[in-house]
Amino acid sequence: MTFDSPREGTVDSRDDLRLFVAIELPGEVRTALNDLQHELQRQPGLNALRWVRPEGIHITLKFLGERPADHRMPIDVAVQNAVAGIPPFDLRLGRLGTFGDNAPRVLWIDVEGDIETLQRLQSQVERELRPLGFPTEKRPFSPHLTLARIQPERSRSVAAALQRTIAEAAPPTAVIPVRQIALMKSDLRPTGAVYTQLLAAPLTDATP
Numbered sequence: 001m002t003f004d005s006p007r008e009g010t011v012d013s014r015d016d017l018r019l020f021v022a023i024e025l026p027g028e029v030r031t032a033l034n035d036l037q038h039e040l041q042r043q044p045g046l047n048a049l050r051w052v053r054p055e056g057i058h059i060t061l062k063f064l065g066e067r068p069a070d071h072r073m074p075i076d077v078a079v080q081n082a083v084a085g086i087p088p089f090d091l092r093l094g095r096l097g098t099f100g101d102n103a104p105r106v107l108w109i110d111v112e113g114d115i116e117t118l119q120r121l122q123s124q125v126e127r128e129l130r131p132l133g134f135p136t137e138k139r140p141f142s143p144h145l146t147l148a149r150i151q152p153e154r155s156r157s158v159a160a161a162l163q164r165t166i167a168e169a170a171p172p173t174a175v176i177p178v179r180q181i182a183l184m185k186s187d188l189r190p191t192g193a194v195y196t197q198l199l200a201a202p203l204t205d206a207t208p
Contacts (some may be wrong), residue, residue, distance in 0.1 A: 018186045019064040032172040034161040045161030049148040078128040087205045091176040096166045098170040103155040145182035
């Protein structure tokens with residue numbers, strides 16, 4: 001079973017940071033996803049997928065790209081402002097799916113529950129970051145958790161096995177309590193992406 005391998009990272013003020021805003025998952029949800037990945041890995045034809053380590057799985061709200069480390073302060077403020085008036089809410093694991101049908105690139109599991117509040121939160125993240133030069137994403141927001149990636153040369157050969165698995169699999173029951181969002185740093189390494197939390201912004205009903 002091949003995993004993208006996260007390791008601990010540090011912030012160097014001299015370097016550019018590859019940033020994104022996300023909802024991190026609690027330990028019990030990561031355990032449920034780990035069990036699901038091992039179950040899926042045993043399915044015929046799926047052992048060639050590159051599985052994402054559970055500790056690296058999250059719900060991405062906004063990808064920011066690379067920015068100088070010493071330009072972080074207004075980004076921190078924008079992320080903290082984005083949670084204003086958003087109360088804590090719950091999500092849960094949903095159905096399996098892929099990006100790409102005949103040549104799948106990603107195997108994911110979507111999220112269900114209070115999607116309306118999730119969409120409002122993501123819209124506020126977009127709104128607060130737009131004045132800092134981060135354009136609004138043109139594609140509709142599609143909340144999901146990436147379970148595995150498929151190398152292009154293998155995508156067509158595993159397509160049928162993936163579709164069969166998606167039709168037959170029973171995703172785990174797990175609640176995702178959303179109590180904060182985080183500004184994350186991503187380091188790309190040969191062994192996979194390494195994620196580090198830089199800032200946490202708790203949700204609250206109160207409007208400043």
